[in-house]
Amino acid sequence: MFTINENFLRLNENYLFTTVAEKIKQFSSEHPDANIIRLGIGDVTLPLPPAVIKALHKAVDEMAVKETFRGYGPERGYDFLLEKIAENDYRAHGIDISTDEIFVSDGAKSDTGNIVDILGENNMVGITDPVYPVYLDSNIMRIKERSITNSKIVFLPCHPENNFLPEIPKKRVDVIYLCYPNNPTGTVMKRDELKRWVIYALENKSLILFDAAYEAYVTEDDVPHSIFEIEGAKSCAIEFRSYSKNAGFTGLRCSYTVVPKELKTKASNGTYVSLNQLWLRRQSTKFNGTAYIIQRAAEAVYSPEGKEEVKGLVNYYLENAKTIREGLQEKGWTVYGGVNSPYIWLKCPDTNDSWQFFDRLLNERHIVGTPGVGFGPSGEGYFRLTAFNSHEKTREAIERIKKWEI
Amino acid sequence: MFTINENFLRLNENYLFTTVAEKIKQFSSEHPDANIIRLGIGDVTLPLPPAVIKALHKAVDEMAVKETFRGYGPERGYDFLLEKIAENDYRAHGIDISTDEIFVSDGAKSDTGNIVDILGENNMVGITDPVYPVYLDSNIMRIKERSITNSKIVFLPCHPENNFLPEIPKKRVDVIYLCYPNNPTGTVMKRDELKRWVIYALENKSLILFDAAYEAYVTEDDVPHSIFEIEGAKSCAIEFRSYSKNAGFTGLRCSYTVVPKELKTKASNGTYVSLNQLWLRRQSTKFNGTAYIIQRAAEAVYSPEGKEEVKGLVNYYLENAKTIREGLQEKGWTVYGGVNSPYIWLKCPDTNDSWQFFDRLLNERHIVGTPGVGFGPSGEGYFRLTAFNSHEKTREAIERIKKWEI
Numbered sequence: 001m002f003t004i005n006e007n008f009l010r011l012n013e014n015y016l017f018t019t020v021a022e023k024i025k026q027f028s029s030e031h032p033d034a035n036i037i038r039l040g041i042g043d044v045t046l047p048l049p050p051a052v053i054k055a056l057h058k059a060v061d062e063m064a065v066k067e068t069f070r071g072y073g074p075e076r077g078y079d080f081l082l083e084k085i086a087e088n089d090y091r092a093h094g095i096d097i098s099t100d101e102i103f104v105s106d107g108a109k110s111d112t113g114n115i116v117d118i119l120g121e122n123n124m125v126g127i128t129d130p131v132y133p134v135y136l137d138s139n140i141m142r143i144k145e146r147s148i149t150n151s152k153i154v155f156l157p158c159h160p161e162n163n164f165l166p167e168i169p170k171k172r173v174d175v176i177y178l179c180y181p182n183n184p185t186g187t188v189m190k191r192d193e194l195k196r197w198v199i200y201a202l203e204n205k206s207l208i209l210f211d212a213a214y215e216a217y218v219t220e221d222d223v224p225h226s227i228f229e230i231e232g233a234k235s236c237a238i239e240f241r242s243y244s245k246n247a248g249f250t251g252l253r254c255s256y257t258v259v260p261k262e263l264k265t266k267a268s269n270g271t272y273v274s275l276n277q278l279w280l281r282r283q284s285t286k287f288n289g290t291a292y293i294i295q296r297a298a299e300a301v302y303s304p305e306g307k308e309e310v311k312g313l314v315n316y317y318l319e320n321a322k323t324i325r326e327g328l329q330e331k332g333w334t335v336y337g338g339v340n341s342p343y344i345w346l347k348c349p350d351t352n353d354s355w356q357f358f359d360r361l362l363n364e365r366h367i368v369g370t371p372g373v374g375f376g377p378s379g380e381g382y383f384r385l386t387a388f389n390s391h392e393k394t395r396e397a398i399e400r401i402k403k404w405e406i
Numbered sequence: 407m408f409t410i411n412e413n414f415l416r417l418n419e420n421y422l423f424t425t426v427a428e429k430i431k432q433f434s435s436e437h438p439d440a441n442i443i444r445l446g447i448g449d450v451t452l453p454l455p456p457a458v459i460k461a462l463h464k465a466v467d468e469m470a471v472k473e474t475f476r477g478y479g480p481e482r483g484y485d486f487l488l489e490k491i492a493e494n495d496y497r498a499h500g501i502d503i504s505t506d507e508i509f510v511s512d513g514a515k516s517d518t519g520n521i522v523d524i525l526g527e528n529n530m531v532g533i534t535d536p537v538y539p540v541y542l543d544s545n546i547m548r549i550k551e552r553s554i555t556n557s558k559i560v561f562l563p564c565h566p567e568n569n570f571l572p573e574i575p576k577k578r579v580d581v582i583y584l585c586y587p588n589n590p591t592g593t594v595m596k597r598d599e600l601k602r603w604v605i606y607a608l609e610n611k612s613l614i615l616f617d618a619a620y621e622a623y624v625t626e627d628d629v630p631h632s633i634f635e636i637e638g639a640k641s642c643a644i645e646f647r648s649y650s651k652n653a654g655f656t657g658l659r660c661s662y663t664v665v666p667k668e669l670k671t672k673a674s675n676g677t678y679v680s681l682n683q684l685w686l687r688r689q690s691t692k693f694n695g696t697a698y699i700i701q702r703a704a705e706a707v708y709s710p711e712g713k714e715e716v717k718g719l720v721n722y723y724l725e726n727a728k729t730i731r732e733g734l735q736e737k738g739w740t741v742y743g744g745v746n747s748p749y750i751w752l753k754c755p756d757t758n759d760s761w762q763f764f765d766r767l768l769n770e771r772h773i774v775g776t777p778g779v780g781f782g783p784s785g786e787g788y789f790r791l792t793a794f795n796s797h798e799k800t801r802e803a804i805e806r807i808k809k810w811e812i
Contacts, residue, residue: 001611002580002671003526008684009673015690043477053470057463063657064459071449071656106512113692117547120409137691141523174408205407250477251469251698265408267415278414284421285543286519291700292657293462
């Protein structure tokens with residue numbers, strides 16, 4: 001009889017957002033007239049910027065004509081996009097990244113999930129708690145069965161006492177996932193803090209997997225947009241970027257990953273292996289590129305109009321973040337994030353049970369958020385609200401909360 | 407020091423088509439005036455059908471307006487597409503497949519490559535030889551290091567003596583990859599033959615991974631379009647389908663995979679596990695769906711105009727296949743495939759060295775094909791030509807070959 005990867009049996013069957021969706025469905029069927037405001041899932045709501053729409057139409061027209069039709073694309077992505085990325089996201093900020101260090105793909109979820117394919121199974125993996133579930137689940141799926149005691153995963157708790165910044169672990173970690181601005185807490189890692197981690201990684205020959213999906217929301221000067229702003233990071237880090245939360249590509253699917261050529265590690269045969277080569281081999285075997293029309297859409301994000309329009313989208317959501325943050329502070333609640341992030345992380349005011357707070361907020365205020373414990377045990381007693389709804393709905397949600405006798 | 411997945415070090419560094427591309431580049435630089443005809447890579451050349459272009463423009467316009475904008479899509483794909491697939495590709499042919507057995511993705515390469523994620527590492531894996539390299543490479547990447555003696559992979563040679571149909575192996579296989587119409591040989595497995603494999607899989611509790619990416623090219627009645635035409639296959643098979651070679655989506659990226667709910671296997675704790683649930687968990691963790699606009703494009707393939715236009719594309723390429731097959735037969739060469747397939751597999755007329763024939767064909771006739779040995783040792787002495795060029799260039803290539811004194 002053929003066998004399955006039994007690591008899957010150790011995963012939770014209910015994905016966080018599936019449970020949330022089921023609870024909303026149940027509530028809606030019992031209260032069909034309730035005007036529910038959704039501040040739960042991290043999905044954008046504003047339409048694609050006009051520059052992107054224009055680029056899409058143009059590229060679609062090219063696909064209609066034999067002379068300009070494009071089939072399979074280059075393995076790393078089209079040069080027109082790679083060059084825009086290298087220039088605008090890196091060189092313009094004084095970071096030297098070349099086009100053959102960039103890999104365009106269909107989403108940061110795919111890349112952060114698939115990166116385990118190229119890593120050894122015996123690495124000690126550091127994961128912050130709370131955390132975006134993909135890092136943890138993709139490791140559980142991959143780690144050898146005999147070591148699933150979780151002894152290969154070190155959780156790094158993040159809480160108000162450490163400003164939601166993981167402490168350097170006593171037990172050595174080989175691979176560390178860092179996501180800043182952070183999902184779910186909305187907090188940031190300032191340049192000096194990130195530098196400590198880069199130094200740690202260089203000293204310990206560890207690998208940092210840096211998820212910068214929310215970098216567009218950075219508003220403060222001492223918060224890095226890229227880990228490669230830190231000296232030495234090119235020898236110890238991979239960076240994931242996305243067009244989902246800046247240009248609204250959640251339904252269009254485009255992202256990229258930077259694997260610097262300096263990033264190498266020693267194989268058991270004593271040779272040094274380039275992770276750039278490994279990722280190229282992984283991607284060229286198990287992925288066939290992002291659609292041409294969508295790479296043209298991503299290119300348009302870097303046009304003068306595209307840049308302005310994306311700034312408009314980000315500012316729109318940042319204003320919501322401010323509305324939530326300041327509104328809840330006025331209410332006297334303890335809140336974090338929301339300054340360099342579309343996420344607000346709050347201490348549940350009446351309970352240490354995130355799901356209980358979820359139920360009360362839904363039942364009594366008809367507002368949907370995400371229970372902190374869904375992101376890990378250190379999230380218990382906390383709650384995530386997102387800034388992706390409209391100004392109107394966001395303000396109304398805050399008014400409802402302000403009038404809430406809790 | 408962090409470690410890598412050292413299985414990657416056992417892969418060939420040069421992917422077949424990379425080597426081919428380098429040889430063409432070299433030849434072109436030495437012979438800038440040569441009019442090279444490419445019958446090598448399996449990429450389509452005709453533009454997207456008008457029905458698809460229309461659907462893309464419409465969907466792009468929806469993404470430009472807040473009311474119709476779509477962010478993250480449903481995990482398995484949008485219902486509008488799932489329903490079209492279930493109805494047109496299955497129910498219309500008497501096969502009962504429901505929408506929750508279908509998973510839309512960004513390409514059959516991704517799905518056939520990633521499917522190993524949900525399978526056990528100790529399975530004995532049967533792979534035909536010659537073969538599409540993804541099946542083999544994705545298994546080498548995944549198999550436990552200590553078993554990389556290849557003892558976990560059983561090669562099933564395909565050659566004229568067995569009509570390019572793998573023989574049922576003496577050594578039991580747990581997982582078998584079958585691709586029919588076949589890439590690279592262009593040959594087919596008739597209904598009775600496929601039935602033998604389904605019976606084998608049911609008796610041995612094995613899993614068949616059936617790659618039906620080329621089903622649109624089937625012209626003969628006794629050749630199945632889907633493995634699910636065979637009774638019992640829903641308990642032992644996963645099927646991969648693609649819009650690349652029928653509707654020309656190689657640069658648009660859309661495919662789907664069918665994992666029937668009946669397909670279960672026993673875990674070591676004695677419970678039966680549904681592969682549909684495992685694949686859902688894999689995809690919802692490490693993939694975030696195919697772009698909305700591209701799912702709308704795929705939907706258009708099933709419209710009355712879309713169906714007609716796709717038929718036109720397939721017939722165009724099939725005419726090329728006929729031109730190549732009949733032309734080479736007139737020349738007295740031994741050829742296979744090309745009847746239910748865009749691929750023609752030929753015995754190298756002058757040598758048993760496929761790369762030597764590649765070099766001669768390029769240097770003396772300025773024609774590019776693919777050396778059979780690139781698909782596995784049993785491909786040595788054979789050569790693949792593809793039907794994806796224009797009528798004019800295909801005819802010219804055959805004329806050049808006919809006049810060739812070899």
